[in-house]
Amino acid sequence: MTMAKDAEPAVRPVRDTTRRSELAWLASRREVLVAAAIILVIGISTAVHSYFWSSANISFIFADSIVVACLALGESFVMLGRGIDLSVGSIMGMSAIIVGFQIQNHNMTLFPALVFGAAIGIALGLGNALLVGVARLPPIIATLGTFSVYSGLEFVVTNGLQVDTIPNSLTNLGVHTVLPGVPILLVAALPLFIIGAIVLRYTTFGRAIYAVGDDSEAAYRAGIPVQRILFSTYVISGFTAGLAGIVLLIHTSGASSTTGNTDNLNAIAAALIGGTALTGGRGGAFGALIGSVFLSATLTALSYVHVSDIWQPAGVGVLVLLAVIYDSRGNAVRLPRMLRRRRT
Amino acid sequence: MTTLALPKRWQVPGWGLCLMIAMLGELTYFTFTTRYFAANGVPGILVLAEQFAPTGVLALGMAMVILTGSIDLSAGANASLTAIICGLGLEKGYNMWLCILAAIIAGTLVGLANGLLVALAGIDSLLVTLATQFIVTSILTSLAGAEPPFNFSVTFQGLGQGTVADIPDDVLVFLVLGVATILIVNYTTLGRSLVLTGFSQRAAQYTGIATRKTLASVFTINGAFAGVAGVLLAAYYNSAQPDTGTILLLPAITIVVLGGVDIFGGRGRIGEVIIAGFLLGYLSQGMLIEGNSSLTITMVTGLVLIGALVLKISLERNFRQLLSVRMQRLRTRHP
Numbered sequence: 001m002t003m004a005k006d007a008e009p010a011v012r013p014v015r016d017t018t019r020r021s022e023l024a025w026l027a028s029r030r031e032v033l034v035a036a037a038i039i040l041v042i043g044i045s046t047a048v049h050s051y052f053w054s055s056a057n058i059s060f061i062f063a064d065s066i067v068v069a070c071l072a073l074g075e076s077f078v079m080l081g082r083g084i085d086l087s088v089g090s091i092m093g094m095s096a097i098i099v100g101f102q103i104q105n106h107n108m109t110l111f112p113a114l115v116f117g118a119a120i121g122i123a124l125g126l127g128n129a130l131l132v133g134v135a136r137l138p139p140i141i142a143t144l145g146t147f148s149v150y151s152g153l154e155f156v157v158t159n160g161l162q163v164d165t166i167p168n169s170l171t172n173l174g175v176h177t178v179l180p181g182v183p184i185l186l187v188a189a190l191p192l193f194i195i196g197a198i199v200l201r202y203t204t205f206g207r208a209i210y211a212v213g214d215d216s217e218a219a220y221r222a223g224i225p226v227q228r229i230l231f232s233t234y235v236i237s238g239f240t241a242g243l244a245g246i247v248l249l250i251h252t253s254g255a256s257s258t259t260g261n262t263d264n265l266n267a268i269a270a271a272l273i274g275g276t277a278l279t280g281g282r283g284g285a286f287g288a289l290i291g292s293v294f295l296s297a298t299l300t301a302l303s304y305v306h307v308s309d310i311w312q313p314a315g316v317g318v319l320v321l322l323a324v325i326y327d328s329r330g331n332a333v334r335l336p337r338m339l340r341r342r343r344t
Numbered sequence: 345m346t347t348l349a350l351p352k353r354w355q356v357p358g359w360g361l362c363l364m365i366a367m368l369g370e371l372t373y374f375t376f377t378t379r380y381f382a383a384n385g386v387p388g389i390l391v392l393a394e395q396f397a398p399t400g401v402l403a404l405g406m407a408m409v410i411l412t413g414s415i416d417l418s419a420g421a422n423a424s425l426t427a428i429i430c431g432l433g434l435e436k437g438y439n440m441w442l443c444i445l446a447a448i449i450a451g452t453l454v455g456l457a458n459g460l461l462v463a464l465a466g467i468d469s470l471l472v473t474l475a476t477q478f479i480v481t482s483i484l485t486s487l488a489g490a491e492p493p494f495n496f497s498v499t500f501q502g503l504g505q506g507t508v509a510d511i512p513d514d515v516l517v518f519l520v521l522g523v524a525t526i527l528i529v530n531y532t533t534l535g536r537s538l539v540l541t542g543f544s545q546r547a548a549q550y551t552g553i554a555t556r557k558t559l560a561s562v563f564t565i566n567g568a569f570a571g572v573a574g575v576l577l578a579a580y581y582n583s584a585q586p587d588t589g590t591i592l593l594l595p596a597i598t599i600v601v602l603g604g605v606d607i608f609g610g611r612g613r614i615g616e617v618i619i620a621g622f623l624l625g626y627l628s629q630g631m632l633i634e635g636n637s638s639l640t641i642t643m644v645t646g647l648v649l650i651g652a653l654v655l656k657i658s659l660e661r662n663f664r665q666l667l668s669v670r671m672q673r674l675r676t677r678h679p
Contacts, residue, residue, distance in 0.1 A: 135654050141607055141649065142653070145598075148646030149646035153643060310485045311482050313481050317478035321461070321467075321471075
């Protein structure tokens with residue numbers, strides 16, 4: 001990372017270098033804030049409804065959040081590079097439905113299923129990567145297009161059939177707990193996030209993503225292969241979305257041809273709530289996990305106070321707006337085109 | 345790439361011409377391959393257009409939003425909302441025009457909310473409208489309830505299915521709004537400032553244009569257009585389903601991009617967007633008549649969106665290179 005010195009504004013330091021007390025630093029971390037919010041939500045819900053604080057419910061919240069967390073992890077990589085991937089949901093759906101049929105009809109076991117799902121995810125992510133990294137399309141439009149292509153493909157592949165029998169040996173992973181409230185699924189998924197965090201924080205590649213997201217021009221001048229970095233973020237996003245498909249099968253024990261069509265917002269919301277900015281260059285892997293746990297806990301809490309499912313999207317929408325408004329305090333005058341690539 | 349020839353008086357809207365030719369080719373293709381496509385001659389083909397006129401209306405509003413360099417992902421959901429509001433009012437037996445007015449006002453209000461969030465809070469329009477899309481979806485699903493309104497009065501249905509001198513009412517509304525949009529964008533202060541805002545917001549600010557006001561007004565107008573689209577949808581289908589407008593978002597954006605509007609804002613012609621509307625509309629109609637499922641058509645729409653953009657961006661790049669080479673040669677020849 002010698003170029004970090006040459007192009008200082010390109011790489012934002014991981015933590016603020018200004019001397020502040022450790023406590024203030026801790027309070028300014030988004031992950032800590034969101035964790036506090038999660039505890040608050042759980043506390044209030046338990047006070048209203050004592051069953052909320054039970055091993056079964058807490059482990060359900062965790063298992064539920066892992067699906068979105070996997071999507072949000074890949075989405076974070078893309079967003080850190082100042083892109084956006086609106087197709088993660090349908091990539092997840094494709095992986096879930098194709099692998100689901102293999103599991104249902106051909107008794108595929110867990111490990112091949114994971115490999116197969118990841119392969120499907122990478123293949124579809126490659127489509128996005130080619131469009132954004134090679135053909136240089138603006139990411140919103142490219143992924144909006146692939147979103148419709150993939151969700152159409154999902155229907156064509158399945159012919160409208162659905163997967164509904166997943167063997168217990170798999171679904172138990174989401175139900176059985178290691179400790180009270182901690183499902184096997186969470187423990188199994190944790191390494192993914194640790195690897196993600198290490199890649200982002202300690203590898204040249206990871207730092208290059210931050211650099212590209214912060215200022216692609218500066219990154220280019222610092223010798224970072226900008227297009228190649230962008231290319232790989234979309235492949236990574238496809239990869240994690242493919243894995244998310246398998247997690248979804250384990251958690252919901254089924255998939256249909258419309259699976260995942262509404263999960264794009266949840267993934268983006270989780271990443272945003274976890275502190276990853278849409279303007280690139282800020283955020284991290286654990287934010288995705290914490291953000292999705294928060295999302296999951298809040299939505300579960302809503303259903304505990306008898307708010308109809310219909311209002312769940314609105315809840316997510318409001319949370320996104322709140323997270324973004326919180327982010328943009330102080331610099332309210334922003335160019336609305338920040339997200340999109342500048343003209344060449 | 346919007347103009348082909350260099351001398352000013354020979355300017356041809358190249359992209360529009362390409363679209364025209366593509367549309368004629370497509371019409372000829374479907375006429376010869378599909379028996380029912382041209383069974384009733386030109387009026388029959390015009391009647392086919394009434395199905396995609398609401399999409400076209402959405403696309404017109406979207407084109408203005410994209411010209412400012414923003415995007416509105418909530419327009420489709422907004423159209424659904426207005427369709428349901430209009431339908432609920434009709435079902436309760438209120439005056440037809442009152443219902444239509446209420447629907448358009450509701451659409452305008454949603455647009456205004458988007459505009460205020462984008463302009464005042466300074467949040468990226470993509471995020472704002474992604475969030476409002478889901479909020480609006482929740483509202484409209486709860487409004488629609490288990491039994492969405494259907495079976496309206498004959499006069500209201502006439503709006504969606506009647507014709508004036510062989511031109512269906514829907515298409516007429518689309519064309520009138522299209523002309524209005526051309527006038528707004530090309531001949532009003534708002535139009536000029538929205539295009540400049542899209543081209544470079546900073547330049548627009550330095551010129552003294554109230555960019556925030558411009559953004560807010562454009563989103564509001566877009567909301568009103570979504571309202572009109574919703575009313576047309578309710579009239580055409582004689583019912584107001586929750587997803588009736590939501591599924592039109594992608595086709596609308598595709599039409600705008602296909603119509604040659606620069607996705608970064610600041611460049612584009614509404615006339616070409618209108619032609620693109622007919623092009624994409626007839627493509628999906630032809631495929632429907634050929635017996636494809638609507639999801640296949642969604643897939644094709646996505647492919648067209650990507651294909652058009654790849655083509656346009658690569659054409660622009662090559663064209664610019666070609667231009668610079670020519671200019672250099674000219675310069676070396678006449679120093």
